[in-house]
Amino acid sequence: MSQKLIVLMVDGISADHYTAIRQQLPHLMALEKQGFRIDRLHAEQLGVSLAGRVSMLTGHTADQSGVFGNKTWDSAKQAFRYATPDDVRVPTLFARAQSAGRSTACIGAGMIRPEECDLMVPPNWVDGWAINRARDPEPVPADHPWQRVVDAPPTQQFLDQCAKFSLLTDYPAQMEGFYEPWMLMCDHLIADWVGAMAVADPSPDLIWAEFCIPDHVLHGTGINSPWSNWTIVEADMAVGKIMQRLKDAGVQDEWNIAVMGDHGFGPIxxxxxxxxxxxxxxxxxxxxxxxxxxxxxxxxxxxxxxxxxxxxxxxxxxxxxxxxxxxxxxxxxxxxxxxxxxxxxxxxxxxxxxAIATHGFRPGSPLDDRMCIMAGANVPQGKAAEADATQAASTMAKIMGLDTGSFPAAPVF
Ligand SMILES: [Zn+2]
CATH class of the missing domain: 3.30.1360 (Gyrase A; domain 2)
Incomplete structure (x- = not known):
């Protein structure tokens, strides 16, 4: 049984939005058919991006993990600031995989410490959002957690795989007036990197990636707008590209895939x-x-x-x-x-x-529920109407054959 896992977090894909347009998403539907769908994966309260990521990575509620929002209160600075991977107080799936002797790759995903990855490719949004070297009045210190993420060097294997598939080895420079195309390009580059690493020899045991343009376009154009639907169709195409790479290399049976949102969305x-x-x-x-x-x-x-x-x-x-x-x-x-x-x-x-749509609603609001599909050799065929946010991490640990006893919540299957 294969115990390798690719996690693809699609930023902002809600349970309701997925249900409404899933017929437009042939690759996700194919995974759904062969695997397990959770109709409504509840969000961490608060249903926001960084807390959602940490919930997926740890399986702990925010009061335990330490990351309750996009921002946290810094008592030393007496100010709110963006949460960082160092704010996470409990073991992540990366740390757990690492201590079980498994190899891990973070490819463009956030809230993971570089020390817990064999390969760290930083998220494209760190520079400019969590830290901004052009805008911050003080230089960002080299030991700042997000700076450590940005500075982590890629592995030689990653560079070799990029050369093999003629891929860029870093995000392209942004061009004035082309922000959304740049974000979309980054998402597809991330998908290409995931595919290239998943067919490497040896390949990592855990690959964690994220596609971020849906969240950005949802905020700006609303739910079920042609634009936000298109970004989710793009995420589906990126998933399809990864699946095709696995098939071409004959390794599709080696991999399990989990696709889910970090939170939902509602109209404002x-x-x-x-x-x-x-x-x-x-x-x-x-x-x-x-x-x-x-x-x-x-x-x-x-x-x-x-x-x-x-x-x-x-x-x-x-x-x-x-x-x-x-x-x-x-x-x-x-x-x-x-x-x-x-x-x-x-x-x-x-x-x-x-923003005419957003996330982070009243704790427990169904608007923040998200989609979740898992498929692969270690995933049964089936369906659950709902699951708690805390169950995502233990379910992924189970797929990887890691110990699930020390998670706060039981796996979904
Ligand atoms: Zn988000």
């Missing part, structure tokens, strides 16, 4: 600008939820101030216990999100949203 009609309601508020907008840094007394005043806008306090269960004195959750009403002013000309408490 109005943005709430918290800084125009509570001028000195310290917060991180995480979609339709916001994480607020405040004392209990300050937060009570904030809740009173935002109540006229339908905003209410939410649970703190996603925060590590020691952060609960100072971190609090606000939940926006239906079809509202929290968007920062970011120096733009927005002086009103609410306004037209920059």
């Amino acid at each position: 009609e109005t943005a709430i600008h918290l800084e125009n309601i509570v001028p000195d508020i310290s917060y991180s907008g995480e979609g339709a939820v916001a994480v607020v840094h405040a004392s209990a007394a300050e937060f009570a005043e904030i809740v009173t101030a935002v109540a006229p806008y339908g905003v209410e306090a939410g649970p703190q269960t996603m925060f590590p216990v020691e952060m609960r004195d100072e971190l609090h959750l606000l939940i926006a009403p239906d079809k509202y999100s929290f968007e920062g002013v970011y120096g733009r000309d927005r002086t009103e408490p609410t306004g037209a949203p920059g």
